[in-house]
Amino acid sequence: MELVYKGKTKDVYDLGDGNYLLKFKDDVTGKDGVFDPGANTVGLTVEGMGKSGLKMTKFFFEKIEEKGIPTHYVDTDIENSTMIVKPAKMFGNGLEVICRYRAVGSFLRRYGMYAEEGQPLDAFVEITLKDDEREDPPITExxxxxxxxxxxxxxxxxxxxxxxxxxxxKEELAKKDIELYDIKLEFGRIGENNEIGLIDEISGGNMRAYKNGEYIEPLELEKLMLED
Incomplete structure (x- = not known):
């Protein structure tokens, strides 16, 4: 098993059989000790975050696979905080795709002249370049x-x-009376036919979710979502 990439929230290993292993860490993105899913730096370390993120990722990837949407997901080992995935090629040096249902975060910072905090948005999609040096600039079609x-x-x-x-x-969260405000996804070209599919993870660290108007921390979100 060869380490091929050391990331902010997970490390990537080549398994040598055509697939890769993602090792989830307890680090989350943010600034000055405050969590922010849109940040491009590690802001804090939360014990149990890696395992929590992987449980959520497994739950959502399996739901998405059931709908026939292509992903890189193969299998998970919750105890060891690892996930096996199919190889995928990035678009350029990587893109992040954000879907917004309410005006918060960087959307509000940019468009605050016209938008009010928490204003409903109709699944607004924006794409940013993964470029730490330029603070992940938005890019158009x-x-x-x-x-x-x-x-x-x-x-x-x-x-x-x-x-x-x-x-x-959003629908899965709504079953627990939780509202999704926004979510950050990543895609790549998967397999020999370069099919566009979902990669990376889906966890509380990738989204802003609220219940009764109160923001839910990532670890708490996993407990609320996966409790029986």
């Missing part, structure tokens, strides 16, 4: 196409799958 990162046809597939997946997650 035309720019993605002109820079050779994504074709217009691929953009359409990416956007539609983002909304479809986010709606599945």
């Amino acid at each position: 035309d720019a993605l196409h002109m820079l050779g990162i994504l074709s217009k046809e691929e953009y359409s597939i990416l956007k539609n799958r983002t909304i479809e997946i986010s709606n599945i997650i």
